[in-house]
Amino acid sequence: MITKKDMLKMVRQVYRQSRGFQLKKSCDPDREWLFILFGTVCLLASGVVCTVIAYSRYDALEAQVTDTTSSVVRYDKATIERALERYRDKEAAFAKLEYTTPTATTMTATSSGQTVDDQNPLDQMPPSTSVRVAN
Amino acid sequence: MATRPLITALSTSILAITSATGALWLAHTNAIEATRLADVLQTLHDEQNTIHDQGVLRELLDTTVTERAELSSYVINGEDETIRFLSRIDNLAAVYGVTLSTDSLTIVPKIRKPYAGLRVVYSFKGSDEAVRVFIGALETIPYSSTVTALSVTKTIDEQTGVTLISGSATLLVSTTQS
Numbered sequence: 685m686i687t688k689k690d691m692l693k694m695v696r697q698v699y700r701q702s703r704g705f706q707l708k709k710s711c712d713p714d715r716e717w718l719f720i721l722f723g724t725v726c727l728l729a730s731g732v733v734c735t736v737i738a739y740s741r742y743d744a745l746e747a748q749v750t751d752t753t754s755s756v757v758r759y760d761k762a763t764i765e766r767a768l769e770r771y772r773d774k775e776a777a778f779a780k781l782e783y784t785t786p787t788a789t790t791m792t793a794t795s796s797g798q799t800v801d802d803q804n805p806l807d808q809m810p811p812s813t814s815v816r817v818a819n
Numbered sequence: 820m821a822t823r824p825l826i827t828a829l830s831t832s833i834l835a836i837t838s839a840t841g842a843l844w845l846a847h848t849n850a851i852e853a854t855r856l857a858d859v860l861q862t863l864h865d866e867q868n869t870i871h872d873q874g875v876l877r878e879l880l881d882t883t884v885t886e887r888a889e890l891s892s893y894v895i896n897g898e899d900e901t902i903r904f905l906s907r908i909d910n911l912a913a914v915y916g917v918t919l920s921t922d923s924l925t926i927v928p929k930i931r932k933p934y935a936g937l938r939v940v941y942s943f944k945g946s947d948e949a950v951r952v953f954i955g956a957l958e959t960i961p962y963s964s965t966v967t968a969l970s971v972t973k974t975i976d977e978q979t980g981v982t983l984i985s986g987s988a989t990l991l992v993s994t995t996q997s
Contacts, residue, residue: 734846749857751864756876756879757879771890774959777955781956782911
């Protein structure tokens with residue numbers, strides 16, 4: 685049999701349970717505010733750090749440009765002059781020979797391009813002999 | 820009253836996560852754009868270098884027109900000039916009284932870069948003096964040429980007593996033909 689005392693006990697128990705989740709025990713406004721403030725500060729700070737890193741990284745983009753080596757043809761003036769000089773000499777020697785009518789006393793050019801007198805190797809060759817020269 | 824701090828905490832968290840995601844996305848976009856910008860800068864730099872090199876080369880070509888033209892005149896350029904060159908040697912032989920025949924005519928590819936070579940083998944026969952002058956002319960003909968081989972045979976006609984020289988010469992001339 686349920687006594688008055690039991691009834692009161694049950695009512696107290698139900699009443700206590702009906703009070704629900706006690707937020708006051710787990711959530712403290714001041715503490716939550718501090719958490720939010722701390723989180724915001726952290727976010728801002730990381731944002732600033734990231735921005736500074738990005739700025740310093742991308743500010744010097746021009747420094748990342750590598751200088752490619754150019755391949756402009758080198759003009760060797762001295763060699764060209766020497767070559768032209770050689771060809772001009774050759775042309776002059778040829779011009780002398782071009783208008784020469786061969787005679788017994790004609791001077792000729794040797795294989796080195798120099799003119800010699802009376803030193804024709806053909807003269808020194810005995811009859812019916814052959815000579816071969818190859819470069 | 821009891822759920823209000825929870826809503827605040829949730830909305831703050833959502834805001835923070837959204838902000839962080841946005842910041843990461845921005846950073847990622849920045850990185851991509853920076854890479855693209857770096858590529859563009861590199862291309863621009865290369866292009867500037869190329870334009871500079873072209874300018875230098877153009878100036879070099881302009882200032883060396885005379886020398887290059889003179890040098891080119893010593894190299895056989897094209898079929899017509901090859902014919903003129905061969906005719907010139909034939910005429911020389913005729914003027915000197917040397918009997919000349921062309922034994923072979925070959926193109927040697929890229930002997931002296933960027934030129935090819937025209938190898939001509941001649942057989943000749945004539946008097947001592949005529950052959951001497953002719954060989955001299957072959958050696959000094961104003962072209963980028965070399966007598967690479969020369970063979971001579973001296974004979975004396977026993978009946979007339981005339982000295983005759985016969986032989987062959989190989990001439991290698993620079994040409995622009997490939």
